[in-house]
Amino acid sequence: MQNKMEFHELREYDEYLEVFLQFIVSIIYQSVLEYYWHRIMHWKYCYRYLHKFHHAYKAPEPWDDMYIHPLEAFGYYCILYGPPFLFSIHKYAFIAYMIVMGICGVLDHSGINFEFPGLYNTIDHDNHHAKFEVNYSFPFPFMDILHGTYEGTFWGKFYSVRDKVNRGITIEGASCKTNFKVE
């Protein structure tokens, strides 16, 4: 598989715009594939033998982002490092994309509340660790919202996966810092 990374220096305005679009396309590409990969990881046997490691902690801690089974890591890193092998991408777009993914990965498991309004909230992934069947998206909630698996507040609207809670998903034993309420 050929690496299509571009290394030339940027001079024209159009080139900066192109790099920005490559960055956005990379984020969208990752968000879509990560969502379905994460959903597969929650299938019964994948969860039992692979993804269960990552869910060992109900309230995640910083290094839990990398606390995943090697096979799950291999699959996910194929997705994460995919952009330069799938389409032309400038080194600056790829670096910016990796910075966003790296920072969000650590923040999601940091135990702190951080929000980038209208785009990203660390509470979302905390709720995934606490409730298992909500908020599979990483790092942004768009794929969950599209699939009806989002639980949280986005752009002032509260989304709830109430039917799944009623089907008996339990957060027993969860010690999530977000004090998620189940009425």
Ligand SMILES: [Zn+2]
């Ligand atoms: Zn999961």
Ligand SMILES: [Zn+2]
């Ligand atoms: Zn996690």
